[in-house]
Amino acid sequence: MTGSDDEFEDFLNRRKPVFRRPPDEMFEPPAELDRVVLRQAREAIKPPEPMKVFSAPRWSMPIALAATLVLAFTIIFRAGMPPAGQASKPELTVQNAAERSESPAAAAAPAPRELTASRDAIADVAQPAPAAEPAAARGKADSTTRQAGASASMGAPARTASVPVLADPTPEWRRDPKSWQAEIQRLRDAGDNARADAEAAEFKRQQRAFAVSPDR
Amino acid sequence: MDGLTTSESTVRFARLSRTRRVETVSDDEDAQLMLAYARGEMRAFETLYSRHRGALYRYLTRQARDGEVANDLFQEVWSRVIVNRARYEPRAKFRTFLFTLAHNCFIDHCRRTKARPGGFSVEDADDADMLPAADDTQPDAMLSREENSRRYRAALATLPAEQRDVYLLHEESDLSLEDIARITGVGAETAKSRLRYAVAKLKAALTVAEA
Numbered sequence: 001m002t003g004s005d006d007e008f009e010d011f012l013n014r015r016k017p018v019f020r021r022p023p024d025e026m027f028e029p030p031a032e033l034d035r036v037v038l039r040q041a042r043e044a045i046k047p048p049e050p051m052k053v054f055s056a057p058r059w060s061m062p063i064a065l066a067a068t069l070v071l072a073f074t075i076i077f078r079a080g081m082p083p084a085g086q087a088s089k090p091e092l093t094v095q096n097a098a099e100r101s102e103s104p105a106a107a108a109a110p111a112p113r114e115l116t117a118s119r120d121a122i123a124d125v126a127q128p129a130p131a132a133e134p135a136a137a138r139g140k141a142d143s144t145t146r147q148a149g150a151s152a153s154m155g156a157p158a159r160t161a162s163v164p165v166l167a168d169p170t171p172e173w174r175r176d177p178k179s180w181q182a183e184i185q186r187l188r189d190a191g192d193n194a195r196a197d198a199e200a201a202e203f204k205r206q207q208r209a210f211a212v213s214p215d216r
Numbered sequence: 217m218d219g220l221t222t223s224e225s226t227v228r229f230a231r232l233s234r235t236r237r238v239e240t241v242s243d244d245e246d247a248q249l250m251l252a253y254a255r256g257e258m259r260a261f262e263t264l265y266s267r268h269r270g271a272l273y274r275y276l277t278r279q280a281r282d283g284e285v286a287n288d289l290f291q292e293v294w295s296r297v298i299v300n301r302a303r304y305e306p307r308a309k310f311r312t313f314l315f316t317l318a319h320n321c322f323i324d325h326c327r328r329t330k331a332r333p334g335g336f337s338v339e340d341a342d343d344a345d346m347l348p349a350a351d352d353t354q355p356d357a358m359l360s361r362e363e364n365s366r367r368y369r370a371a372l373a374t375l376p377a378e379q380r381d382v383y384l385l386h387e388e389s390d391l392s393l394e395d396i397a398r399i400t401g402v403g404a405e406t407a408k409s410r411l412r413y414a415v416a417k418l419k420a421a422l423t424v425a426e427a
Contacts, residue, residue: 004416008412008415010384012393012408012411012417013392018418018419019418019419019422020413021368021387022361022364026270026274027270027272027273027274027277028269029269029270029271029273029287030287032267033273033287033290033291034265036291037265037267037269037290037291037294037295037396038262039292040259040295040298041253041258041259041261041265041294041298044298044299044301045253045256045258045261047256111361166271169348179273
């Protein structure tokens with residue numbers, strides 16, 4: 001083994017350098033590079049953040065709370081109110097009854113039992129009464145007619161909501177004042193004074209109600 | 217910075233690098249540190265990095281002879297270490313694993329840039345001036361040191377790529393000849409022969425220059 005071989009073996013086993021290496025050759029990586037590598041290493045082992053299923057904006061919570069409260073109060077308020085059908089039912093007045101009696105749809109409907117009864121009463125009263133008691137008959141007829149009119153205009157709708165508004169049994173000539181007066185005159189001409197008086201009284205009553213109605 | 221300021225990390229890594237010179241670093245310890253990092257311990261990686269950063273950087277700088285390229289390769293090597301942390305098995309030394317990655321990264325770089333690994337000139341050696349400022353600010357000492365460094369780089373630049381690769385691996389990685397042979401993909405005798413030629417040429421160049 002030559003001297004150079006020994007020298008190389010020493011170099012290989014790091015016992016002795018073959019030549020002197022400049023000390024400046026022992027340089028290090030820049031700090032910026034250290035920072036980049038370490039950041040990369042740190043980010044690689046960072047556990048993944050759990051994915052949010054729903055990410056709402058910050059203002060959504062108070063808005064949702066306010067909407068819930070408004071909805072709850074609305075439901076409670078509505079639950080405390082009467083049903084819409086009852087609330088919208090108009091107040092019963094003589095005028096309402098008269099208007100209702102003038103509607104043509106109501107005329108086509110069948111008459112209720114009460115109104116039929118009152119009409120029968122009128123018819124009964126209109127029969128020729130004994131001469132001895134014309135005044136009593138007239139008074140009875142008036143009261144009966146009044147009761148019948150009242151029951152026709154007030155009684156039926158005011159009782160309960162379950163009672164349907166029935167068709168008006170009013171004769172056709174009652175719809176027009178002129179024809180009504182003509183009918184009264186015809187009854188008088190025919191000698192049916194009691195019935196003529198009853199019709200005249202009813203005519204006056206309805207005309208009075210018509211005259212005092214607030215929208216006239 | 218990630219837990220450390222720039223100056224703190226520089227001082228710390230410089231201290232650890234000096235420590236590495238006196239202590240014998242256990243390869244088993246390196247492997248354990250790598251496994252610990254794979255389990256998520258950042259401190260283990262910092263220790264590992266501080267032990268090998270200087271040697272790896274010098275190897276890549278002397279191979280690439282371009283500061284920017286060396287920085288890119290350095291970062292790429294450590295990226296591969298980080299990415300492959302879960303697949304790391306301590307069957308070989310960590311240094312062998314690290315310098316194998318570095319060798320392959322450099323070869324890949326040469327293929328990408330279509331540059332011959334040995335295609336350097338003596339003038340290229342003067343371009344690799346990214347050395348830190350000297351502590352000794354005496355003008356004649358600075359001049360002498362710079363001259364020595366320049367001669368060394370110039371001599372290194374004249375070596376064929378294979379010989380320079382083997383020499384740098386031997387000088388910087390402290391790996392055995394068998395490990396160097398494994399990294400470079402040649403037999404141990406071939407690696408030894410290359411190393412012998414490289415050392416002889418470097419010695420001749422530096423001796424002539426000094427004379």
